[in-house]
Amino acid sequence: MSDSKNPEMQNIWQQDKDHYIHPWTDFSTFHETGSMVLAGSDNAHVIDFEGRTYLDGIGGLWCVNIGYAREEMAEAIADQVRKIPYYSCFGHHTTIPAAKLAAKLAELAPGNLNHVFYGCGGSVANDTAVRLIHFYFNQLGKRSKKKIISRIDGYHGSTYMSMSITGVQADHIGFDIHEELVHHISCPNPYRRPEGQTLEDFCDEKVKELEDKIIELGPDNVAAFFAEPIMGAGGVIVPPPGYHKRTLEICRKYDVKYVSDEVVTAFGRLGHMFASEKEFEIVPDVITCAKGLTSGYLPLGATILSDDIYEVISKPQAEGAIFTHGFTYSGHPVSCAAGLKNIEIMEREDLCGRVQDLGAYFEEQLKSLCDLPIVGDVRGRKYMMCIENVADKKTKALLDGKARVGNRIAEHCQRRGLIVRPLGHMNVLSPPLTLSKEHIDFLVATLRESIEATTEDLKNDGYL
Known part of the structure; x- marks a missing residue:
């Protein structure tokens, strides 16, 4: 309970407790303690x-x-609001920050990941990855490739789809997930490996588990493997050396798209703008990012696609058909301006x-x-x-x-x-x-x- 003697503080604390449904709230204590x-x-x-x-x-x-309260970030946001605070990017309209940030992300991302789709955060970025990968395989006539594989204790978001991909079991209590579409393999946590097992043998076991799961489900049915370079909300799990390179090889073998969820690891947390290649020596098919993209100053997420995927999904699927995926706030110019300023500050400093x-x-x-x-x-x-x-x-x-x-x-x-x-x-x-x-x-x-x-x-x- 708030112990403030400030009436305004007490009022705000009470309003919050009475009306704001907080994410990841422990209701066994919240009704008493508030926020x-x-x-x-x-x-x-x-x-x-x-x-x-x-x-x-x-x-x-x-x-x-x-860091917090950066004056130049506030000015960049305010300047963009004064110029044009919003315009729909549907169809054939864009804004300067959206275009510039897409080009910058393509420059920073590894390999041929040159195409950016914007959303409002990491959950949406991962939802988008699923939908576009499914669309990609549909365009190729491989309509059975739908199933997603991820890992126990992996975290990928809180929308229906991204929470289904999430493997943190406690997050599923009382909620529904898409159990037929998403399948989980075990967590590559070296600390919890059996006593006496070497790291090399542990890695062999986890890589084989992915291949066995693809074979069990049928390679013609598996669309993508989702993996955080370092698993975040599942306990900051660093996989054994070589794990990511070898799981990528398995995905290539069976035509399964590798999605590197860099919502946490991108933009400096591991000392690189993107960690997939610089830290783990892989170039995935898709990178999803958010969080550090604007340093939290405004909501923004991005799904970054390879040239190979883009070349397929950027062709009309039928006469008169359009690419029907997107959101009102895709490429929001103020959020994109914040992303550009954030990267500028990171590079300059x-x-x-x-x-x-x-x-x-x-x-x-x-x-x-x-x-x-x-x-x-x-x-x-x-x-x-x-x-x-x-x-x-x-x-x-x-x-x-x-x-x-x-x-x-x-x-x-x-x-x-x-x-x-x-x-x-x-x-x-x-x-x-x-x-x-x-x-x-x-x-x-x-x-x-x-x-x-x-x-x-x-x-x-x-x-x-």
């Missing part, structure tokens, strides 16, 4: 309504890459280079927490990291879910001026790319104090 009201920001910090400042360890939601320089330090400092008794694993790369908490480091057994260990750590952090994201028994870190060494030192020290405090709480409550 933390944020009112300001600066670089890597956010400020609540009472003026308390917090280092944002999660970058809004994997996305505020250039070499934020990718900054992440490569400080990312190793961030990883090293976070891994120092492994000496704590409940920290089982610290994993990830650069500014995309996860701490997995366990009851027993040797057996890797988890704590009772009722212990809410991730939430407890996040609450202790928040009281100390740091925001981290709880994901069940885990805590995720995805800070702004503008983070300094001093910020990192504060973040890690605060996490250590908070995990130690949580460990004492768990002992006192009988969970340890």
Whole structure:
């Protein structure tokens, strides 16, 4: 419950609690506690309504890459609003920012991924990928190629289609998904591989599983494989070396389109504008992106297609037929202007280079927490990291879910001026790319104090 003595604050807190349906809300606590009201920001910090400042360890939601409250971003957005705030891109109309950003994304994307379709976020980008891949195979007369393969613990969005592709089982509770169209293979999580199994054997097993699934479903029935380079909301899972190259080879073998979901990993989080080729040495058929594309300043997503796909879908399917896919806000000029300014800032300030320089330090400092008794694993790369908490480091057994260990750590952090994201028994870190060494030192020290405090709480409550 809000403890503010400010009447305006109390009113906003109550209005939010009474009327705003929040994404991913825990209704077992929300009706009592409501929401933390944020009112300001600066670089890597956010400020609540009472003026308390917090280092944002999660970058809004994997996305505020250039940091908060950038004046030149505000000016770029305002300038575009003054020029032309909106016009439909249906048919034969466009705007300058939409055209320029498409060309810039084609320049940055690997290989022959030269064609951009805009949406409003990552879920829509992945929905678009499915619809256009289906259309592609229809155009080729391969109308049975419809099924999608993705991975348990992969996250691809919250629309009906993208949530069906998502493999985080807890996200499906009570909701429907398209179980006939989408099929999941297991998560390539090296931390959870059987004791004594080598990384090489583990990788062999996971690659074979993809091929076996394609053969089981029938290659003539499988359209696409969706994979995040590093799995985000499923626990920041970095697959074993060579996994992506080998799964791409399997997809090529069976004419299955490879969709690299870079909604989180693109635009600097791993030190590259796109991670697929630079970090994992693959050039997929499709890249989906959002989040860091505008650093969260405005909603925008993109589905980037190869020349091969575009050449097929850009031909009329029948006399008088048109390409009937799109949204009112596809290529929104103000959002595209924000995307252009975001990339300009990133390139001018070499934020990718900054992440490569400080990312190793961030990883090293976070891994120092492994000496704590409940920290089982610290994993990830650069500014995309996860701490997995366990009851027993040797057996890797988890704590009772009722212990809410991730939430407890996040609450202790928040009281100390740091925001981290709880994901069940885990805590995720995805800070702004503008983070300094001093910020990192504060973040890690605060996490250590908070995990130690949580460990004492768990002992006192009988969970340890």
